[in-house]
Amino acid sequence: MAYQKQNLDRPAASHAVHHKTEENLREEHLMLDPLPRGQMNEMVMDSMRTTSWKFWVVFAILSVIVAVGLFYSWGYMILNGLGVAGVNRPVYWGIFLVNTVFWIGISHAGTFISAILRVFKAEFRRPFTRAAELMTTFGLVQAGFSIFMHLGRVWLAYWLMPYPNERGIWPNFHSPLSWDLLAITTYLLSSTMYLFLPLIPDLAMARDRSTGWQKTFYRILALGFRGTEGEWVHLRNAMNIFAFAIIPVMFSVHTIVSWDFAMATRPGWSSTIFGPYFVIGALHSGMGAVIMVLAVVRGTMKNMKYFIRPEHFEAIGKLMLIISMAWAYFFFNDYLVQWYGGDKWTKQLLEWHEKGPMGWMWFSMLVLNVVIPWAILWNRKWRSTPWLVFIVGLGINVGMWFERYIIIPISVTINRMPFTWRLYHPGIEVPMGIGTLAFFILLYMAASRLVPLVPVWEVQEGQMAHSLKKFGRETVVTVSELD
Amino acid sequence: MTQEISLLAVFADLEPAADAIEQLRLIGVHDDCMNVISGVPVTEAMLGRPSQWTNVPRLALGGAILGFLTGAILAFITPTIYGIKVGGQGFAPVPPSIIVLFELTMLGMLLSTFLGVFLDSYFPSYRPMKYVTEVSDGKIAILVECPHTDETKITDALKKLGAESVQPAEAQHL
Numbered sequence: 135m136a137y138q139k140q141n142l143d144r145p146a147a148s149h150a151v152h153h154k155t156e157e158n159l160r161e162e163h164l165m166l167d168p169l170p171r172g173q174m175n176e177m178v179m180d181s182m183r184t185t186s187w188k189f190w191v192v193f194a195i196l197s198v199i200v201a202v203g204l205f206y207s208w209g210y211m212i213l214n215g216l217g218v219a220g221v222n223r224p225v226y227w228g229i230f231l232v233n234t235v236f237w238i239g240i241s242h243a244g245t246f247i248s249a250i251l252r253v254f255k256a257e258f259r260r261p262f263t264r265a266a267e268l269m270t271t272f273g274l275v276q277a278g279f280s281i282f283m284h285l286g287r288v289w290l291a292y293w294l295m296p297y298p299n300e301r302g303i304w305p306n307f308h309s310p311l312s313w314d315l316l317a318i319t320t321y322l323l324s325s326t327m328y329l330f331l332p333l334i335p336d337l338a339m340a341r342d343r344s345t346g347w348q349k350t351f352y353r354i355l356a357l358g359f360r361g362t363e364g365e366w367v368h369l370r371n372a373m374n375i376f377a378f379a380i381i382p383v384m385f386s387v388h389t390i391v392s393w394d395f396a397m398a399t400r401p402g403w404s405s406t407i408f409g410p411y412f413v414i415g416a417l418h419s420g421m422g423a424v425i426m427v428l429a430v431v432r433g434t435m436k437n438m439k440y441f442i443r444p445e446h447f448e449a450i451g452k453l454m455l456i457i458s459m460a461w462a463y464f465f466f467n468d469y470l471v472q473w474y475g476g477d478k479w480t481k482q483l484l485e486w487h488e489k490g491p492m493g494w495m496w497f498s499m500l501v502l503n504v505v506i507p508w509a510i511l512w513n514r515k516w517r518s519t520p521w522l523v524f525i526v527g528l529g530i531n532v533g534m535w536f537e538r539y540i541i542i543p544i545s546v547t548i549n550r551m552p553f554t555w556r557l558y559h560p561g562i563e564v565p566m567g568i569g570t571l572a573f574f575i576l577l578y579m580a581a582s583r584l585v586p587l588v589p590v591w592e593v594q595e596g597q598m599a600h601s602l603k604k605f606g607r608e609t610v611v612t613v614s615e616l617d
Numbered sequence: 618m619t620q621e622i623s624l625l626a627v628f629a630d631l632e633p634a635a636d637a638i639e640q641l642r643l644i645g646v647h648d649d650c651m652n653v654i655s656g657v658p659v660t661e662a663m664l665g666r667p668s669q670w671t672n673v674p675r676l677a678l679g680g681a682i683l684g685f686l687t688g689a690i691l692a693f694i695t696p697t698i699y700g701i702k703v704g705g706q707g708f709a710p711v712p713p714s715i716i717v718l719f720e721l722t723m724l725g726m727l728l729s730t731f732l733g734v735f736l737d738s739y740f741p742s743y744r745p746m747k748y749v750t751e752v753s754d755g756k757i758a759i760l761v762e763c764p765h766t767d768e769t770k771i772t773d774a775l776k777k778l779g780a781e782s783v784q785p786a787e788a789q790h791l
Contacts, residue, residue, distance in 0.1 A: 296691060302699055304699030308703060308710060308714070323728065361753070363666065364738065375730045376727060
């Protein structure tokens with residue numbers, strides 16, 4: 135009898151379970167939890183307008199760090215010469231170049247998230263593409279600063295540009311340094327354009343909801359966009375071209391940066407695998423930085439908990455885990471081939487990495503880039519926890535900075551002339567490097583008050599495409615292709 | 618000569634907007650006299666509208682060719698004017714030139730794609746334009762150009778098909 139009763143209750147119980155699953159799915163996925171567009175617009179505008187006193191305190195502190203650490207120190211170095219920096223024989227490439235490589239690496243995240251995930255139609259990307267794209271542009275600004283610092287006589291930077299002159303000076307376009315100029319300029323311009331194009335509809339939305347100086351500001355930037363059929367078609371076409379074309383540009387930038395080193399026949403540098411190894415390293419640090427930014431944006435900005443959910447951390451966490459594995463694979467490849475070669479100087483260098491005075495950095499790099507991410511990101515619950523993935527992201531960025539430090543100043547210490555070996559002790563590079571970090575955060579904070587961080591139209595488009603479908607007893611998420 | 622008028626009908630959803638376009642066509646309004654304004658990209662197929670022409674891909678191709686030629690000048694021609702002999706390489710060796718060609722081709726293509734959006738969309742344009750701010754709130758607006766004499770007929774038809782409002786469109790500063 136009891137058995138029969140249980141069976142009779144089953145349809146009702148199954149219905150309740152089904153209903154709960156549907157509710158859970160909606161709660162879990164932003165794409166299944168649509169709000170009226172007007173409300174989403176208001177939420178994004180509200181997040182830009184709500185600024186607490188804590189924001190201004192942090193903003194003021196960062197401004198001081200930028201003024202002193204970056205601009206004052208740089209001015210001091212210009213007046214007194216590169217001698218105030220720690221670079222000297224044999225280490226002429228120090229923290230300025232470590233930071234250049236580091237910031238270019240950070241800049242890869244925006245393109246990866248926005249372009250690659252757009253091309254592959256990864257739907258979870260939608261609410262945070264802009265947050266990642268902003269990192270690309272601001273990261274490249276810091277990379278530009280760092281390379282200009284390295285130049286020393288920065289006022290002669292225009293010598294890199296090709297222009298006819300009576301001295302017969304012309305850049306050598308077959309040198310990796312000229313490739314750098316071309317690649318970084320191309321990437322900075324294209325990533326800025328790629329940031330701006332999908333921003334236009336959101337600037338128009340902000341224009342429609344603003345008054346006073348803000349209205350004028352958004353009106354100018356929105357360029358008169360209304361959302362006509364033609365405007366959308368031109369925009370969609372352009373964004374498609376950008377999404378496909380910017381991917382090889384992104385790959386070329388960090389490959390070319392790696393060639394700055396690999397083209398030299400130095401122990402530790404002359405490696406055919408440096409290109410992809412640098413690219414994967416850039417993605418590693420970039421993804422770590424994206425997850426940090428998302429955790430901060432979600433935790434500090436109003437209404438962002440609706441747009442950025444644990445599902446997004448979960449998805450990025452998975453990507454980070456894969457990228458960490460790929461980085462370990464490339465690192466081991468690079469290490470093994472050099473170790474196996476048995477060259478006397480390379481052997482000395484590898485021993486110097488591990489057993490030298492900076493050996494702690496080499497081991498920390500492996501722990502932060504591989505051990506910790508693998509230990510945490512395999513677990514779905516852990517990688518969905520914002521504060522935990524923030525720590526992993528921070529660790530990866532420290533680890534990747536260490537990696538660049540090992541590749542540049544530590545490796546340059548060991549050369550084929552042992553009488554010149556000398557450990558690098560950075561000088562004014564340290565405050566200047568901290569200044570670039572503060573400037574990056576400062577630019578991001580300013581942008582978060584001026585630019586809608588969430589592309590509302592892209593979110594709405596995604597929500598239109600998503601629905602729930604029942605297969606037998608199971609409810610599943612389905613996505614329609616609206617293009 | 619009949620006087621032309623612009624009507625702006627606002628719809629809450631895509632479905633009635635698509636129905637309205639079909640109805641307008643039946644009434645005799647040509648596709649060229651309609652324009653749809655929306656806050657999300659709604660494809661022509663969804664609305665049953667003819668495909669829109671865009672020059673963006675052609676301009677991108679043109680930019681790529683221009684970029685490639687610039688790269689070729691920098692990689693192959695200028696080194697012969699300003700000769701620098703490096704590491705036993707020729708004045709214009711091919712492998713390193715590929716990098717210069719690639720970067721400038723991509724730069725040319727992406728710059729012209731960006732400019733293509735500006736040219737095709739007539740950006741920037743700060744002149745008064747026919748627009749309703751409800752569009753960015755998710756509504757779909759249909760802008761219809763019709764003879765003055767058809768105003769009532771079209772207004773009634775659009776309202777019948779679920780338009781939230783139909784009013785003569787006036788150009789205003791956005």
